Amino acid sequence: MAELGDHSGNRGTGTGTGTGTGTAAGTGTETVTTKVPARLDRLPWSRWHWMIVVGLGTVWILDGLEVTIVGNIAGRLTEDGSGLSVTDAQVTGVAAALYVAGACSGALFFGRLTDLYGRKRLFLVTLGVYLAATALTALSFSAWWFFLFRFLTGFGIGGEYAAINSAIDELIPSKYRGRVDLIINGSFWLGAVAGSLLSVLALDTDVFPAWLGWRLAFALGVVLGLVILLVRRHVPESPRWLLIHGRDREAEDLVTDVERRVESETGERLPEPEEAITITQRLSIGFGLIARTVFRSYPRRAVLGLSLFIGQAFLYNAITFGFGTILIRFFDVSSGVTGYYFAVIAFGNFLGPLLLGRFFDTVGRRPMIAGTYILSGMLLFGTAWLFGAGKLTALTMTACWCVVLFFASAGASSAYLTVSEIFPMETRAMAIAFFYAIGTAAGGISGPLVFAELTSSGVPADTVLAFCIGAGLMVAAGLVAVFFAVAAEGRSLERIATPLSVRTDSS
Template sequence: MTTAEAPSPGTGRTITTNIPARLDRLPWSRWHWTIVIGLGTVWILDGLEVTVVGNIAGRLSESGSGLSISSGQVTGTAAALYVAGACSGALFWGRLTDRFGRKKLFMITLMVYLAATALTAVSWEAWWFFLFRFLTGFGIGGEYAAINSAIDELIPANYRGRVDLLINGSFWLGAVGGSLLSIVALDTSLLAADVGWRLTFALGAVLALVILLVRRHVPESPRWLLIHGRDEEAEEIVTGIEREVERETGAALAEPQGELEIHQRKSVSFLEIARTVFGTYTRRAVLGFSLFIGQAFLYNAITFGFGAILTKFYDVPANHTGYYFAVIAVGNFCGPLLLGKLFDTVGRRVMISSTYLLSGLLLFGTAWLFDRGTLSAATLTACWCAVLFFASAGASSAYLTVSEIFPMETRAMSIAFFYALGTAAGGISGPVLFADLTGTGKVGDTVLAFSIGAALMCAAGLVAAFLAVNAERRSLEDIARPLTAAASRAKAATKNMGPSQNPPAPPAASRP
């Protein structure tokens, strides 16, 4: 139910709505699975992309590949450009996502990814390969902002943590596929040296097209529609969802608890976003930055060089590294899959801090064993499985955290900002630095890279232990009050949802 009042001079309409409460009280249904499939599967493509490029680096640098490029340029320069594209894309598309809506942008960004991946497949010069690796990342960066904001606004509060972790963790399903696909692509008895790697990129474009067709059926976020003056559309979408869920369950839905009064507006300025994120929610900003720095360096620096470590230190043939990477990718996916529910039951603070700390400590142990020379290719892979089982759940929780602890109007931009800032620090410098360290062939240099990643993960875990927000099973509007919400109704909207950890409410904003 949504009711509207006449606008005050210089403002948009003021509406009273229970739509957020209606969305949060829904039981899990087939409709929610549609959202997961339509929006979440893109991370499988991201995992496929990153893994394939890392595993085929050796083949691309060989004569007859059709490209004049070195292995270091693939794992260093091209990897850094991909991450740079993702960072800039996140900022560019994130702002547009908050302004023009989740659905428009998650359709556009996927099309950018599709086109750039297809054009990567026809690379004939190194500069062309670099350019479209950057543009592929540019599309993926926009996906992070648009997808995570849409998912959190559509999934009920009781399931938000585990679903968000599972979706972000699905990156590793793509990594498994990329590892196995690279084995086929590198087999010259099946495919010519200048054909196999091209087909892997072409397959990524085909899969993106399939996801694009499914994604057409995902609606715009009703929460976003409410704030931007399109409450009739929001009401229609939510009513349709409720009817579908009632038909599936055969039972009437429980009455929603609480209402929210919103002063509608078209946009929020950069100044207001900055003031909100870094002024009103300073501690949460420190938390978000710490989590992204830790996970970005570990993943973007160390996993990019995993294949090089196997070939250089353990003489594993280049066309066999995919088997090892498939194993650690399975470990990565199992982390969010098996631990995700605990983020909704045990709680965010305990689970975020413990997964970061455990992964960091296990990585220190791996570095020590590697330095002693007691690890084989198989046992190193086993150690990495253990490290990344916890690290993957922690890394996925970073995206969950920044998408739920800031106000609705700043959500996509907040995701974009912390992703870009953290990934730029660890993801651009990381691959380049790590490629240099492993390229020396000295055990001590590789141990140093492991130790840096471990230290940053542990530091982030300690920050989370003190600053993480207990957001489990709570409405988004309770965790961070919308900038457009009237204080009197915002309190009523979140009754029975648990104690609020909000700082003092900012004054109700009017439309500029």
């Protein structure tokens, strides 16, 4: 067994004696003992962690910007002079469904590559795909071109979900992982705020002609993506991934460098890491082993992941894909100002993970996940009743949505956190991709198509039905979490789900 000692000379990562069992380090055939995971988990928060958050987490802002811009400028795209020949139903239904279909496909495609070739390589590639597709969307000259590059934009964003969530969870210390993951996923709504306000400007024909404003809105996403790409170049590969894939020396050197930075920043020596793990390195894992691990070894967790993703997808689609139409048809709100209403809703969404995130690390995963899902679903049932009874105005309807989504946003963000931490390291990116794709496909492809019809019919009962579908599935997911959620707060990823590569005494 090859022993990985303390490269820094003072941190005590050595774990005893052993003899080599394979070829030289780096070939992916050795058994090694290391404290790299424990060393990462015991780090205090530092500037290095902020660099991770900015470089990786800000991509959700782009996703929020993308989705919201399309929803808010749908009315302008259908007008004469926009440069496109599309209908409102095509933009809010077909284009939205294609974007989500692209995201699901991209998650599965890039999720597999992320587990095979590393987090860093793929989160650079997926951002590049997003940038190219968004730029080409801005140049759309016909409906088919617009639809094609909406699909490809989603393809890149879906790949980001798998690569980014796996990297973040493997780099952030365990005691901060819940709140950081929730806030990062919740930053989607900062992009939604920006997209809402930007769409107001883009729709102002006194500032930009009808054919230009919406194109500039997409171009802004490209500019922001390029800035993120510059920061992301400095984000390292996951040491956990390096360790398992035969690049143990790189993992050790990387963690040693981070430790030195943190000690220099804090002026204090780091405590000794607690425990070591022994693993047999491997270069790849097949789909068959991944599937058996997720569904045979962790069936309750698989049910939990699917339930959380499906529930949040339907609740959000019940509201967000029809909010503009509801405001316009039922409350006579001008299409030019719906962006202001959605900016308020989006900001409420961001406040949920921001203010509730720390409780997922302190109160615990199970009560917080179940509580946010069930409470948001019940509140949406109440909103549906008030709307059906004609007791709401545009302002009070927006206020109800804000309250519902304050809790729903924290719950939805916890779905990504959950599936990224409850399965073994070797399957992490693929597990994220699978549950995201299945759950989002169920709610995100069928949702827009179903809810677009219900919310655009002009019949209050149809909109009430849309709300009740989303609310019911959200409550059901919360009940699943009551029984199946994992108490992962403050625990290392290796304790939550033992890596497939770990050797035990009986191995």
